[in-house]
Amino acid sequence: MTATGKDTPMSILVYIDHAAGVGKPISWEVLGKARSLADRLAVELIGFVAGKQVSAVATDAIAYGADRVLVADDAALAQFRAGACTAAFKAAIAAAAPRIILAPAVAGVRDVTALAACELGIGLAADCQSLELDDDGNLRADRPIFAGNILTTVTFKAAPQMATVRPRSFALPARDGARAGVVEPLAFASDTRAEQEEVLGFESAQTGAVSVENASIIVSGGRGVKGAEGFAPIRELAQTLGAAVGASRAAVDAGWIPYAHQVGQTGKTVRPDLYIACGISGAIQHLAGMSNARVIVAINKDKDAPIFNVAQYGIVGDLFVVAPALTAAFKARLGR
Numbered sequence: 001m002t003a004t005g006k007d008t009p010m011s012i013l014v015y016i017d018h019a020a021g022v023g024k025p026i027s028w029e030v031l032g033k034a035r036s037l038a039d040r041l042a043v044e045l046i047g048f049v050a051g052k053q054v055s056a057v058a059t060d061a062i063a064y065g066a067d068r069v070l071v072a073d074d075a076a077l078a079q080f081r082a083g084a085c086t087a088a089f090k091a092a093i094a095a096a097a098p099r100i101i102l103a104p105a106v107a108g109v110r111d112v113t114a115l116a117a118c119e120l121g122i123g124l125a126a127d128c129q130s131l132e133l134d135d136d137g138n139l140r141a142d143r144p145i146f147a148g149n150i151l152t153t154v155t156f157k158a159a160p161q162m163a164t165v166r167p168r169s170f171a172l173p174a175r176d177g178a179r180a181g182v183v184e185p186l187a188f189a190s191d192t193r194a195e196q197e198e199v200l201g202f203e204s205a206q207t208g209a210v211s212v213e214n215a216s217i218i219v220s221g222g223r224g225v226k227g228a229e230g231f232a233p234i235r236e237l238a239q240t241l242g243a244a245v246g247a248s249r250a251a252v253d254a255g256w257i258p259y260a261h262q263v264g265q266t267g268k269t270v271r272p273d274l275y276i277a278c279g280i281s282g283a284i285q286h287l288a289g290m291s292n293a294r295v296i297v298a299i300n301k302d303k304d305a306p307i308f309n310v311a312q313y314g315i316v317g318d319l320f321v322v323a324p325a326l327t328a329a330f331k332a333r334l335g336r
């Protein structure tokens with residue numbers, strides 16, 4: 001007998017997170033990975049959506065790979081509240097009888113998965129960066145522990161097996177509007193905790209600049225920029241390319257740029273088409289956040305810097321010479 005009370009857990013359940021009725025890219029990244037796991041296990045892939053008027057999210061979930069989507073559509077879910085969402089999520093787990101449960105490791109969903117895991121006695125691996133199946137079809141998940149000092153592999157023995165996944169750990173799958181699937185309403189018992197939570201409002205943390213998380217091009221600066229003002233040539237190159245500005249932890253810790261720009265183990269995981277690292281040595285913790293970039297260009301004075309081991313294009317030189325030269329060349333080429 002499993003924690004869901006069913007004998008044969010035969011599905012993969014994915015928590016589809018959204019913002020005001022628009023699915024978040026991380027949801028589709030997780031769904032895309034779940035699709036490949038479901039195909040290997042030959043089980044049904046079920047999405048779970050909670051909110052008010054979220055039918056468009058359910059339709060997108062089918063287009064991104066779900067076979068079936070359970071939709072908890074209720075006024076209590078109009079704004080994110082952990083108690084109400086947990087009640088709905090637990091109902092989805094009971095309905096889906098999943099072997100594996102995956103969810104985005106993002107604010108809000110982290111709370112819901114932890115609450116559901118505790119209340120249902122399900123094993124949870126949080127903040128995972130990679131997911132695989134072992135020979136017995138059990139989930140194997142890599143996740144950082146001890147503040148990112150150690151990367152550990154978690155395996156599960158019993159079902160369901162639950163994991164939350166860091167953004168950009170997996171590629172965004174292609175959307176296929178022609179895919180067929182079933183959307184079903186999901187009933188759930190209201191939770192008294194829901195009435196104890198009141199949402200007073202939301203404030204956006206966005207600064208107006210391109211955010212690193214979803215950028216297709218990132219220009220990053222490290223300790224080699226030597227100060228806050230040293231980010232000027234990085235920003236100019238980024239602006240010319242329509243890119244986001246990233247940073248190493250060394251630059252963030254020095255107070256040269258806010259934490260929101262930090263890439264790496266304890267910062268953001270990114271997966272851009274192009275990542276230009278300027279004055280960044282390539283420490284393992286930085287690589288953990290950006291080595292999945294499609295093309296990596298490194299600019300460093302030190303020809304032996306480890307960043308050159310992962311870069312497809314390496315420029316040995318002074319970033320204060322090379323970055324402005326690249327900016328001028330791109331401006332000329334792009335007519336900006």
Ligand SMILES: Cc1cc2nc3c(=O)[nH]c(=O)nc-3n(C[C@H](O)[C@H](O)[C@H](O)COP(=O)(O)OP(=O)(O)OC[C@H]3O[C@@H](n4cnc5c(N)ncnc54)[C@H](O)[C@@H]3O)c2cc1C
Nearest residue numbers: 222223224248249250264265266267279280281286301319
């Ligand atoms: C638990 C833990 C978590 C961590 N998490 C992260 C994380 O999320 N992200 C992260 O980035 N780090 C993280 N770190 C820190 C990481 O170990 C490194 O210390 C950090 O990445 C180094 O940053 P850096 O490459 O900018 O600096 P350095 O390693 O000092 O490298 C600076 C580079 O700049 C080059 N340089 C200097 N001047 C120039 C110039 N004028 N032109 C060109 N090149 C120049 C140098 O040759 C050197 O290679 C973490 C560490 C720990 C212990």
